[in-house]
Amino acid sequence: MRPRRVRRAGWVGLGIAAVASLALALLPSPYVVEAPGPTFDTLGDTEAGPLISIDGAETYPTEGELRLLTVSLLGNPQRPLTWVDVAEAYLDPSDSIIPMEAAFPPELSVEESNEAGRIEMQNSQSAAVAAALLHEGLDVVSDVRVAGVIPGSPAEGVLQEGDRILRVNGEQAFDVYSIRASIAAVDGPTTFEIERSGEPLTLEVTPAVEGEQKIVGIYPSNEFEFPFEVDIQLPNVGGPSAGMMFALGIVDELTPGAMTAGTRWAGTGTIAALGDVGPIGGIVQKMHGAVDAGASHFLAPVENCAEVAGHVPDGLTVFAVDTLDDAITAIETVAMNADTSALPTCTSAAAGA
Secondary structure: HHHHHHHHHHHHHHHHHHHHHHHHHHHHOOEEEEEEEEEEEOOOEEEEEEEEEEEEOOOOOOOOOOEEEEEEOOEEEEEEEOHHHHHHOOOOOOOOOEHHHHOOOOOOOHHHHHHHHHHHHHHHHHHHHHHHHHHHOOEEEEEEEEEEEOOOOOOOOOOOOOOOEEEEEOOOOHHHHHHHHHHOOOOOOOEEEEEEEEEEEEEOOOEEEEOOOEOOOOEEEEEEEEOOOOEEEOOOOOOOOOHHHHHHHHHHHHHHOOOOOOOOOEEOOOEEEOOOEEEEOOHHHHHHHHHHOOOOEEEEEEHHHHHOOOOOOOOOEEHHHHHHHHHHHHHHHHHHHOOOOOOOOOOHHHHHO
């Protein structure tokens, strides 16, 4: 009888361990998962109609695709992922696991983070229109304002919503991206020359450092005056990373001939009004999303090349770009079936850095 009791006790112990392991696996984790999200053709339509509509200027037929990419963020502070969810993401090469606070800063609520993403999307659209029109030699008038101030940030009590930003550290505040570059370029306090209620003011803010970024804690918004109307419809998508692809779509519609000659492109990158392309997050997920959408060619910001190298999915050719002109050159070179060996790739860009 004694051996039977031992065996029975052993099975009970295993059962308890299994239940305990399951309970632990279902506990909330401190991580979120980045996964490939929906993609959208800037030359095509969304549920709201044409993604890009131009009124007041001559436009031309297009072909192929210029597809922007998104990342789906799984989990948030209100609905955290379980450890089982995290384990499943670990086994998927197209997913990335990141700490919760990297996606949702503790000082911001989920609603505030979503609002920040909405403002960034709005800014990216304005900057994309400006970059495309300036590329076409058209006049653009710039006006940059403070759309909001983050509570507890260095800018609180110094800058106010509605302030018109004229210069930052002596440099013209042409758009959101020029402001960020001016802040990053100077050690110590940042000088803002602003206009508030019609009165000029010069103010100083000492940035905080988060990771490798200097942050003053404002949401700038672009206020541009364009010679004609360009409307971009992309509901329920936030962030700045579609800027370059918006600009490419606008340039293609404003110029005779199809830029892509029927090729299916995808890409990502912020865009500044003066045409500079900036880095983004989730580029590995976006490359997988491009392949899933049928794209054969991909445009990646040069500053993301370290993340791209060694992670390019089969069937995708990636070109590294630093400006809107670089992106147009890559697309037109492929469209003409010309030699692409001189075009920068992330391997060649890293080698030359």
